[in-house]
Amino acid sequence: MAKSKTSSSKKWWKEQIIYQIYPRSFFDSDGDGIGDLKGIIEKLDYIKSLGVTAVWVNPFYASPNDDNGYDISDYRKIMDEFGNMDDFNEMIKGFHDRDIKFVMDLVVNHTSDEHEWFKQSRSSRYNLYRDYYHWWPAENGKPNYRFSYFDEKGDAWKYDAHTDAYYLHYFSAKQPDLNWENPEVRREIYDIMHFWVKKGVDGFRLDAFQFISKDTSFPPFPKGYQNNVVDVIKHHGMGPTLHDHIREMNKEVLSKYEVFAVSEGVGSSFEDAHSLVDEDRNELQMVYHFEGVEVGNGLDDPHTLADFKQVHSKWEASFKDNGWISIFLANHDVPRMVSRFGNDSDEFRVASSKMLNTFLLTMRGTPYCYFGDELGMKNIYFQHISEYQDIAAKNGYKKALSEGRDMKKFMQNLSFYSRDNSRTPMQWDNSEHAGFSSDLPWIAVNQDYKEVNVAAQETCPDSVLNHFRQLTSLRTNNPVLIYGTYQQVDKDNPEVYAYSRTLDSQVWLVLLSFVETDSIFQLPDNMQSFEIQGNNYSELRINDGRAKLKAYQAVVLSQKG
Structure with missing residues (x-):
């Protein structure tokens, strides 16, 4: 693939820090146990205080809620539980008044069967x-x-x-797939996009977009096909007319406005991903790949730091000259960040949450920060199937039972990996229901809310929340963290993930400890003299050019002189 120096070109959407809000769980303004748009409006100043520059809100269209809003019955109407169009208009104006962009979840691989x-x-x-x-x-x-x-x-x-x-239906039976080969379907979708852009939407997150194109003869899969991640993406995704459709979308909608679009899912290869977003393709602007949150194969085969380094470094290397990627460690489909990649014990939750946020906000690519991770919220670890709300958990349980699987092991994995872990209510204070609602929430509140909440962390200078704010300020004010090149340092170190960011004469070094003990890191020769730009501890111990890092310590250094 011919490469051009386009990934260093400046674009406003590359410079965003995107905060993802799951609206059912953010803040309930009317006491029905369900978060809503007025709840987001009430928290606009809090969102602004985080230092984020864009917000992506999960679907709030009219929906019967088979899949919590991803089954849409009317694309131009707001779900009654969330409010109405006046609330939307007030919300988006509130964001724009605070110089915050708004990203809409566009779910057009399928609709609700009630559409x-x-x-x-x-x-x-x-x-x-x-x-x-x-x-x-x-x-x-x-x-x-x-x-x-x-x-x-x-x-x-x-x-x-x-x-x-x-x-x-590639998803629930109540989510029938749209036929994108029908030009009338595509026209309807472009009209929907025009409708929302004219209301002020600045970008679209395209849900399940790699699946929109199908070979409508539906031929049999090749011998040896299995329902694993690799084969499902390879044989269900990136269909024969996908790029024709996306180029048409770009021509009919995206090119007409100052907006961007990010695709959820990027096929099964780097070539697939580049074909979606390289600048000369005239298709989309950003990829949102899942390999970074899919490392490891369950509790029996967890990921290692080497796996974590390798997946993020190979994606960065592939996109260093062309195209642009997202950086994220959590969203509404995966467990809580600190439980998955850090250490959510009482002893190390704070340090490892800060460390992981440091990774998100110092890597090359556009960071997507999931609500609650700025507090270090962790998994709720449900133990019984009756506690779950997610259709994937409920139907997955039924499927496992029918297949005669080891249900104890199934439930252990579900407790850790379930999507419901990331959907528990935002923890605002130590009052009943964590200040999320005056009534019983739609899903249980994590019982650590009396210690882990916004109110408690606002007044603590070294809280996870205030450290997050320091990091967003650091990224916003230092283009080296946005456009600087990335290079691993001491890549075989089994305890520390280290990388440099370099832009013109600026050289920064990021050190991230992934262990619960002290670790030693030999500083490279060009970083023997430095300034500390960020640190999740009060000190950094240096001896003979070696940094002695504490458990889950994260430091950001800039070359001095």
């Missing part, structure tokens, strides 16, 4: 909306297998008796 398009589509084989979705006539036999993430049997084809046909 009017699907109601019409399933009503008759001859309805004008029939081809808005993927249908397979039953008289042709059952279609070739396709995988579904949320189906109890893992089968993406659902039989519908009304028209004696199967419809396709």
Whole structure:
């Protein structure tokens, strides 16, 4: 692939620090136990105080909530639980008044089965909306297998008796996949995007976007296909017309405004990822790959620091000359950051949360910071299936039971990896329900809220919260942390992740300890004289050119002289 020096070109969206809000769990303004848009409005000054420059809010469109808003029944209406369009208008104005960009979750691989398009589509084989979705006539036999993430049997084809046909759903059976090969579907989607951009939206996070294009003959998969991450992405994603559709979207919408779009999922190779975002492609602007949060294979095969370094370094290396990537360690689909990659024990939760936030805010790429991670919120670790709210957990449990799997082991992994871990309510103070709501929340509050909350950390100078604010200020005021080149230092060190950021004559060094004991790091010759730009402890011990790091210590040094 020919490379050009485009990844160093300055773009406003490269410079953002994006804060992700899961609206059901952020703040409940009306006492019904569910977060809402007015709740976000009430916390606008808090969000501004974090030093973030953009906010991505998970879906708040009208939805029956089979998958917490990712099953949309009306793209131009606000879910009743979240408020109304007046609330949206007030919210986005509040963000813009505070110089904060707004990123909208665009869910257009599928709709809800309660969307009017699907109601019409399933009503008759001859309805004008029939081809808005993927249908397979039953008289042709059952279609070739396709995988579904949320189906109890893992089968993406659902039989519908009304028209004696199967419809396709890569996610829940209540989330039928749209047929992007129909130009009328694409026109509808572009109209929706225009609608929201004209309301002030600055960017789109494109949900499950690598799956929008399908080979509509649905041929059988090759022999040896398995329902693992690699094969599902390879054989379900990056379909034959994907790039045609994205270039059309760019031409019809994205190129007409000062907005950006980031794709959730990037195919199964670096070539796939580059094909989505390299500047000469005229497609999207940023990739949001999952390999960084998928290291390790469960509790029986956890990741190592070497794995962590390797995955982030190889993505950075691939995009150092062209294209642009996101940097994240948590979102609404994965466990809490400190539980997954740090140490959430009482002794080390604070230090390791600060260390991981240091990584996010000093790496090359646009950082996505998940709400609550600025406090060091951790997994709730549900123990019984009745405690879970997530459809993936509930149907995954049923599927595991039907397959005769070891349910003790299944529940142990679910307790750690469940999406519900990241969806517990924001911990605002030590009052009942953590100050999130005056009523019982839709999902349980983590019981550590009396110690881990905003109110307690606001007044503590060295809290996780105030350290996060120091880091966002550091990144915003030092372009070396945005555009500087990245280079691993002492890459085989088993305890410390170290890398330099270099821009023109500036050289910065980031040292991150990933162990709960002291560790030694030999400073390189060009960093024997330095200034400390960031530190999650009150001191840095240096002896004969070697840094003696404390447990989970994170320091940011700039070359002096």
